[in-house]
Amino acid sequence: MPYHSAPLDLAFYALSDPTRRAVVSRLAEGEVPVSALAEPFDMALPSFAQHLKVLEECGLITSEKRGRSRWCRLVQARFSEAADWMDAERWRATERLDRLELYLDNKEDEGHGGPV
Amino acid sequence: MPYHSAPLDLAFYALSDPTRRAVVSRLAEGEVPVSALAEPFDMALPSFAQHLKVLEECGLITSEKRGRSRWCRLVQARFSEAADWMDAERWRATERLDRLELYLDNKEDEGHGGPV
Numbered sequence: 001m002p003y004h005s006a007p008l009d010l011a012f013y014a015l016s017d018p019t020r021r022a023v024v025s026r027l028a029e030g031e032v033p034v035s036a037l038a039e040p041f042d043m044a045l046p047s048f049a050q051h052l053k054v055l056e057e058c059g060l061i062t063s064e065k066r067g068r069s070r071w072c073r074l075v076q077a078r079f080s081e082a083a084d085w086m087d088a089e090r091w092r093a094t095e096r097l098d099r100l101e102l103y104l105d106n107k108e109d110e111g112h113g114g115p116v
Numbered sequence: 117m118p119y120h121s122a123p124l125d126l127a128f129y130a131l132s133d134p135t136r137r138a139v140v141s142r143l144a145e146g147e148v149p150v151s152a153l154a155e156p157f158d159m160a161l162p163s164f165a166q167h168l169k170v171l172e173e174c175g176l177i178t179s180e181k182r183g184r185s186r187w188c189r190l191v192q193a194r195f196s197e198a199a200d201w202m203d204a205e206r207w208r209a210t211e212r213l214d215r216l217e218l219y220l221d222n223k224e225d226e227g228h229g230g231p232v
Contacts, residue, residue, distance in 0.1 A: 008131075008132075008134075008137065009132050009133065009134060010132070012128045012129070012131040012132035012137075013128070013129065013132035015124075015128040016124075016125050016126070016128035016129035016132060017125065018124075018125060021124065021128075021201070024205060025205055025208075027209075028205045028206075028208040028209040028212065029208060029209075029212055030212055074209055076206075076209050076210075076213075079202075079205070079206060079209070080206060082202060083199075083202040083203060083205075083206045085137070086195075086198060086199040086202050086203075087199060087202075087203070089140060089141055089144045089195070089199075090144075090192075090195060090196060090199045092141075092144040092145060093143075093144040093145075093190055093192050093195070094192075096144065096145055096146055097192075
């Protein structure tokens, strides 16, 4: 489990903002030009560009100029790193609870089946 | 998909620090007294307590005084909210790529089977 991971630090920090999560959600559906990406947000373009910068600097998204537009896309490998960390921890916590339940079930069975 | 979610903002912010992620990892294995939780970290106790405060304020962990010790545990429901968000986005991105692949496969088949 990578505890000291600057990429994870930056990825989770980037995801701590609702605008940036909304951008990630939108890009999970495919590439989008910046203008279309910004459109649903009631936000000045420089502020929106700052959010894209945070996402781009941590490697969660990348962008490319095509003609007059700049297109953004999600970098799925980087997003998966963070999602994998979450899943691994969730799995360990769930597994522990399953073990605890099994232990308590066995203890109960022993109690019932023990000598009278 | 909850875009504007203060709990998600706070949970992801809390997870953007390696010490706090390590605490979450440790607590995924079960309850731990604060003293044992702090032990592996080369950090003054007030700094460590500050990290626990961030985790507790966002609801990812909870703590309880028992005798002379304060015990911490992971709040799995809150952790799962963040993990669910990640999984849902990952699933959408993967599904989109699968659809794209299917489309390209079909297009290729059409090309081969089309009129000569």
